[in-house]
Amino acid sequence: MFKNKKALILSVYFIGVVIFWLYVYFLDRKNLNLNKIFYFLMELLSFFGVFYAGLIVKKWGGLNSRLGKALFLLAISFVLNFISSMVLFVFPEFYNSYPIATIILFFFMYISWTFSGLELLYFSGVKPTSLKRWRYLIISFTVVGIIATFISFFQDAEMSMIILQFVTILSDVILLAEFLTLMVNFSRIKQGTLFKAILLFCLGILVQLIGDLVFAIRGSFNLLYFGDISYLVYGLSWFILGLCPAFFPHEK
C-alpha cells in the first residue's frame, strides 16, 4: 500500500494531526479555546480526505467509472462536512438564525456518502439490478425529503427541521444497510487489493453511525456540549474515512 511515497508522506502527516487532535481532546474538556482547536483539527481530517481523493480520482476513471464516482462522492461529502462544520463553528450566529441551512448541508453530506457506498457495493458482488433499486430508493426519499422540508419551511420552520432530521435518520438507516450488505458479501468472496480501502470505508460508516447514536442519546438526556464524546467519535470516523483513499492500491 505504501509503495507510493506520496501516500506515505500524506498518511504520516495525517496521523500526526490525529495524535495532536487526540492530545488536545484529552487536555481539558472544559476549555472552550482548546475545544475550538480540537474542532479545527477535526476539520483538517476532512480536508485530507478531499485532498487525497481528489488526487487519485482521475487515475481511477473519474466520473466515467464506478470507483472514480465513489471517490468523487466521498470527496464531496468531505467538502460538505467541512463547510457545514465551519458554519457551525465560525458563524454560530448564522447557525442560530438559520439552523436549517447548516442541517441541510449535513443531510447532503449523508446523501453523497450513501451514493458513494452504493458504487462500492458493486465490488461486493451485488447485482446491478438491485443496485438500481437502491439508487431509486435513495433518490426518491431525498427528493421527497427536500420538497417536504422546503414546503414546510415557509409555514412552520420547526416542522421543516423535524422533517429534515427524520430524512437524515433515514439516510443513516440506508448507510447501515449498505454497511451490513458490504460486510456480509465480503465475507463470502475472495478479496483483492482494493479490499483494504473498502473495508476502511465500512469501518468509517460504522463509527459515524455510532457517533450519531451517541449524539442522539446524549442529546435526549441534555448531556450534549460542544466538544463532548460524540465529537470524538465523529472525528474518529473522519479519521478512518479520510485515510480510506490513501489505502487504494498503488498501480504503476
Next chain:
Amino acid sequence: MSNQKEIYNKIATAIIQKQAEIIGSKIAIKKAEKVPQLVLDDQGEVFNLGLDPIVTLGNLVKEYMQLSGSVAINFSKEAISNILLNNPGIELPTELQ
C-alpha cells in the same frame, strides 16, 4: 481458426471495457498490458492473445482478480455473455466457465 481468434479477441476486449467502466480505463488498460502475450491499443481493444488465447484470457481475468477479488469473475462473465450467446461452443478458461 482465424475466426476463433477474432472471437477470443472480442472476449478479451469486452472484459477490458467492462473493467474500464468499473475501475477506470487507465488502470484497466495498465492491468491488461501486464498480461503476457496480450496485445492491445490505447483504447483497450485487443488484437492478439498469443499462441494460446485460452491461457491468456485466464491470465487477464486473474490480473483483475488481484485488484477486486473473485467479483472480477462476475464482471467478466457479465461482459462476455452476449458474445457467448452467439458462439455457444467456444472453449473458455476455467475462471470463465
